[in-house]
Amino acid sequence: MNKMDKKDYISELKNLLDESELLTDEKDCAPYGTDKWFATALPDAVVLPKSALTISKVLRFANEHKIPVTARGAGHGYVGACIPVNGGIVVSTERLNKIKEINPDDYVVVVEPGVRTQSLQDEVEKLGLFYPPDPASRSECSIGGNIATNAGGPRCLKYGVTRDYVLGLEVVLADGTIVRLGGRTHKNKSGFDLHRLFVGSEGMLVIVTEITLKLIPLPPYRALLVCGFSTAALAASALRAVLRSGFLPCALEIADEFTLAAARKRTKSNRLEGSNSMLFIELDGFESSVRSELSMVEKIANQFNPMFIDRAFGASECEKLWELRREFSYALRDTGLTKLNEDIVVPRSRLEDLFIFAAQLQKRYGFPVACFGHAGDGNIHTNIMVDFNQPGSEEKSKQALDDLFKQIILWGGSITGEHGIGLAKKQWWQSSLSCEAIELHKKIKQTLDPNGILNPGKFI
Numbered sequence: 007m008n009k010m011d012k013k014d015y016i017s018e019l020k021n022l023l024d025e026s027e028l029l030t031d032e033k034d035c036a037p038y039g040t041d042k043w044f045a046t047a048l049p050d051a052v053v054l055p056k057s058a059l060t061i062s063k064v065l066r067f068a069n070e071h072k073i074p075v076t077a078r079g080a081g082h083g084y085v086g087a088c089i090p091v092n093g094g095i096v097v098s099t100e101r102l103n104k105i106k107e108i109n110p111d112d113y114v115v116v117v118e119p120g121v122r123t124q125s126l127q128d129e130v131e132k133l134g135l136f137y138p139p140d141p142a143s144r145s146e147c148s149i150g151g152n153i154a155t156n157a158g159g160p161r162c163l164k165y166g167v168t169r170d171y172v173l174g175l176e177v178v179l180a181d182g183t184i185v186r187l188g189g190r191t192h193k194n195k196s197g198f199d200l201h202r203l204f205v206g207s208e209g210m211l212v213i214v215t216e217i218t219l220k221l222i223p224l225p226p227y228r229a230l231l232v233c234g235f236s237t238a239a240l241a242a243s244a245l246r247a248v249l250r251s252g253f254l255p256c257a258l259e260i261a262d263e264f265t266l267a268a269a270r271k272r273t274k275s276n277r278l279e280g281s282n283s284m285l286f287i288e289l290d291g292f293e294s295s296v297r298s299e300l301s302m303v304e305k306i307a308n309q310f311n312p313m314f315i316d317r318a319f320g321a322s323e324c325e326k327l328w329e330l331r332r333e334f335s336y337a338l339r340d341t342g343l344t345k346l347n348e349d350i351v352v353p354r355s356r357l358e359d360l361f362i363f364a365a366q367l368q369k370r371y372g373f374p375v376a377c378f379g380h381a382g383d384g385n386i387h388t389n390i391m392v393d394f395n396q397p398g399s400e401e402k403s404k405q406a407l408d409d410l411f412k413q414i415i416l417w418g419g420s421i422t423g424e425h426g427i428g429l430a431k432k433q434w435w436q437s438s439l440s441c442e443a444i445e446l447h448k449k450i451k452q453t454l455d456p457n458g459i460l461n462p463g464k465f466i
Contacts, residue, residue, distance in 0.1 A: 010071045010073065012050050012093075015050075015067075015071055015073055016030050016050060016051055018067065019051055019053075019064075019067070019095075022063055022064070022067060023053065023060065023063070023064070024056075024060075026054070027053055027054050027055055027056065027060060028051060028052070028053055028054070029051065029052040029053075029054065030050075030051050030052075032048065034052070035048060035049050035050075035051065035052050035096070036048060037081075038052045038078060038081075038090075038096045038098060039089060039090060039096075040081070040089060041081045041082065041083040041084070041085075041086060041087070041088050041089060042081075042082055042083060042084050043083070043084055043085055043086035043089070043428065043429065043430050044086075045086045045089050045091070045429055046089065047089050047090050047091045047092075047093065048090075048093065049076070049090040049093060049094060049095060049096040050093050050094055050095065051094075051095050051096070052095070052096045052097075052098060053095055053096070053097045053098070054098055054100065054101050055097065055099070055101065055102065056101050056102070057102075057215075058176060058178060058184055058215035058216070059184075061097060061178045061213055061215060062178050062182045062183070062184050063182065064095065064097060064182075065178055065179070065180060065181065065182040065213065065459075066181060066182030067182075068094070068095060068459050069180050069181045069182065069457055069459055072457050072459060073094050073095060073459060074090065074092040074093060074094030074095065074459055074461075074462050074463075075094060075095045075096075075097055075213075075459050075460055075461075076088060076089070076090040076094065076095070076096050076097070076209065076460075076461050077096075077097050077099065077150075077154070077209035077213045077214075077460070077461065078096050078097065078098045078099070078100075078209075079098075079099055079100075079119060079120070079147070079148040079150040079151030079154065080100070080120075080122070080146055080147050080148040080151055082143045082146050082147045082151065083151065083154075083155065083425065083426065083428065084347050084349070084425045084428075084430070085422070085425050085426050085427060085428030085429060085430035085431060086428040086429035086430050087154065087155070087208045087209065087426050087427070087428030087429070087461070087464065088151075088154075088209065088428075088461075089428075089429060091429065091462070091463035091464075092462045092463050094459075097213060099118070099119040099120045099148070099150045099213075099214075099215075100120045100148075101120060102118035102119050102120040102150075102215065103118055103120035103121050103122075103148075104117070104118045104121070105117050105118075105121055105125075105126060105129055106118065106216070108129060108130055108133060108135070108221075109190075110133050110134070110135060112190055113135065113192070113220065113221045113222065113223075114173060114190045114218055114219065114220060114221060115129075115130055115135075115137065115218075115219050115221055116190075116216065116217070116218050116219075117149055117216070117217050117219065118150075118215070118216060118217075119148060119149055119150025119151075119153065119214050119215065119216075119217060120148050120149075120150060121148060121149050122144075122145065122146065122147070122148055122149075123139070123140070123141065123144040123145075123147050123148065123149055123152060123157075124144040124145045126149060126219075127140070127144070130221055130224075131224055134223065134224050135221040135222070135223065135224055136221060136222050136223060136224040136225065137171065137219060137221055138161045138162075138164075138165035138166070138171070138222070138256075139152065139157060139158060139159055139161065139162065139165070139166075139167060139168050139171065140159035140160060140161050141157045141158065141159045141424070142159065142331075142332045142334075142335060144159070149217055149219075150214055150217070152168045153168060153172065153175075153204070153205055153214050153217060154206070154207065154208050154209055154214075154426070155168075155206060155208065155424060155425060155426040156168050156169050156205050156206035156424065156426075157424050158380065158383075158385065158423065158424040159380070159424075160256075160257035160258075160259050160286075160288070160328075160331070160380055161256050161257050162380065162383060162385075163254070163255065163256065163257060163258055163380065163382035163383050164254050164255065164256040164257070165222075165256065167424070168205060169202055169205040169206065170220075171219045171220045171221075172188070172201060172202055172205055172217065172218075172219060172220075173188050173189060173190055173191070173192065173194070173201075173218045173219065173220050174186065174187060174188030174189045174190060174201055174217075174218035175187050175188060175201040175204060175214055175216065175217055175218070176214070176215045176216035176217075177201075177204060177212035177213065177214050177215065178212060178213045178215055179212055179454060179455075180212075180454060180455040180456075180457065180459055180460050184215070185212075187200045187201035187204075188200075188201035188202075188218065189218070190218050192220060203450075206426070208426050208427065208428065208461065208464060208465075209460060209461040210451060210455070210460050210461045210464060210466055211450070211451065211454045211455060211460065212454065212460070213460075225256075225290035225291055226291075226292055226293065227290065227291060227292060227293040227296050227320070227321075228256075228288060228289070228290045228296070228320065228321050228324045229288070229289055229290075229296045229297065229300045229317070229318065229319045229320075229324065230286065230287065230288045230289075230317070230318040230323075230324040230327055230328075231285075231286075231287040231288075231289075231300055231303060231304060231307065231315060231316075231317055232277070232284060232285070232286055232287075232315070232316040232317075232318075232327060233284065233285045233287070233307045233312045233314070233315050233316075234280050234281025234282075234283070234284050234312055234313040234314045234315075234316075235281055235282065235283045235284070235285065235310065235311075235312055235313060236281065236282055236283070236311075236313060237282060237283055237361075238260065238262045238263070238282070238283040238361040238377065239358050239361050239362065240283065240310050240311070241260050241283040241284065241285045241310075241381075242260065242357040242358045242361060242381065243310055243358065244285055244306070244307050244309075244310040244312075245258055245260065245285055245357065245381050245382065246354065246357070247306050247309065247310070248287065248303055248306050248307070249354070249382070251302075251303075251306055253289075253299060253302070253303055255287050255288055255289050255303075255382065256288050256289065256290045257286060257287070257288040257380075257382065258285070258286070258287055258288075258380070258381050258382030259285070259286035259331060259378070259379065259380060259381060259382075260283065260284065260285055260286075260377070260378060260379065260381035260386070261283065261284045261286075261331075261334060261377075261378040262282070262283055262361070262364075262376060262377045262378060263282040263283060264374050264375070264376040264391070265334050265337070265338065265376045265377065265378045265389075266278055266281070266282070266283070266284060268334075268337035268338050268340060268341055268376070269330065269333055269334050269337040271337065271340065272333055272336065272337040272340050273330055273333050273337070275330055277316060277327065277330065278330060280313055280314050281312075281313045281314065285307070285381075286327070286328075286331060287303055287307075288324060289303070297319070300317070304317075334378050335347070335387070338376055338389055338391065341391065342393075343374070343391040343392060343393055344391070344392045344393070344394055345376075345389045345390075345391060346389060346390040346391075346392060346403060346407065347387060347389050347425070348387070348388045348389070348390070348407070348410060348411075348421075348422075349379070349385060349387050349388075349422050349423045349424055349425045350385075350386060350388050350410065350411070350414045350419060350420065350421060350422070350423070351383070351384050351385045351386075351414075351419050351420040351422075351423040352384045352386070352414060352417055352419040353384055353417060353418055353419060354383070354384045356384070356417050356419065357381060357384060357386070359417070360377070360386060360388070361377060363410075363413055364377050364388060367390070367406055367409060367410060370406075370409075371390075371402050371403075371405065371406045372402075373390050373391055373392055373402070373403065373406060374390075374391040375388065375389065375390055375391070376388075376389040376391055377389070380423070383423075384419070384423075385423035385424065388410060390403060390406050390407065390410070408434075411431075411434045411437070411438075412437075415437060415438055420438065421434050421435075421438050427464065427465040428464060428465075429463075429464065431465075432464065432465045435465040447466055448466060451466045
């Protein structure tokens with residue numbers, strides 16, 4: 007059937023759905039046309055489904071009439087992945103927010119996509135269980151959004167990213183078919199790992215309606231070492247020495263001078279004073295081993311002449327320091343500059359090179375370049391800080407981003423580690439993959455969404 011015009015298909019949606027599940031007023035729809043990136047686009051309608059069956063009905067209808075559909079979680083993405091650039095229908099999963107089951111014997115939890123990540127973690131930890139992926143926005147972001155971007159966080163060094171915990175999915179295909187994939191067992195080789203194919207697919211292949219996640223035992227004790235250094239390169243050298251010594255911290259984070267200055271101003275915390283770069287090193291396990299290992303790690307860090315070392319023992323004390331770390335991104339926004347937040351990844355051997363290159367980029371274009379993030383796995387949030395009130399700044403910032411991404415690709419790195427491609431990195435996507443890999447992406451998209459209704463206008 008040919009594509010319907012807006013007036014006709016909204017009228018049909020009103021007949022198809024319960025009144026409480028549909029928004030059509032422009033004022034009500036406007037908040038669903040943006041995320042944490044810069045672009046906005048107004049959807050024609052917003053569907054707030056209470057079940058997978060509603061999503062199935064909407065997709066069957068939209069596919070038949072070739073109407074664009076954009077899935078949306080909590081809207082805390084950084085790349086414009088959930089912006090409905092072609093208008094159409096936004097399907098928000100915010101009301102699908104139930105934790106359906108926590109099973110301590112099977113070590114699984116079953117959730118709907120609208121559940122907030124921290125809410126899930128808090129609930130399972132009450133039972134001595136652990137869901138490790140911890141994006142900095144965990145109090146605000148949803149599990150469905152984490153699935154869409156394959157979110158990580160500081161603990162992914164030791165424990166892995168979202169994909170590593172997905173045992174099963176219920177998804178709705180573009181034609182409205184509901185499919186259950188995977189299961190609740192921790193091993194499963196009954197066919198292809200199709201459920202994991204959809205982790206990181208940014209809403210372009212299916213809409214996820216239920217998630218079965220693997221849990222592990224909650225480590226009984228945590229301790230954190232925060233080391234201040236005179237330069238980021240020294241901090242990166244200390245980090246490499248810790249890993250080469252055989253330790254695998256659950257988190258290894260780094261922050262540079264500009265980031266720390268902004269965070270000190272925002273938090274007023276004296277724990278962030280006294281250095282130009284910081285390394286956060288967290289260990290977990292049983293208390294006796296954690297304390298012993300932390301002492302050994304401290305000896306390694308001391309070889310690199312730290313300006314200070316701060317220690318935290320136990321979960322509550324560690325969280326006080328991590329709360330400061332989670333303020334870094336917000337602190338950079340407080341500067342009044344526009345933060346071009348790039349979550350690039352380099353091979354670990356290139357960490358020092360990355361900080362040197364960031365300094366060169368800053369000198370070349372005159373923009374501050376603030377670097378912080380998941381140094382243990384090479385995923386550094388490289389933020390180009392731009393004053394768009396300055397003449398020529400827009401063009402210069404594009405050139406700076408182009409230089410950054412070209413260098414990352416040259417080193418064998420990735421232009422995104424956890425935020426995704428979305429709109430923000432669309433122009434660099436084809437440069438980051440082989441022609442054969444790009445064609446395979448297109449074939450998968452064509453097979454699952456032949457009418458191209460799911461999240462159109464993005465990188466495929």
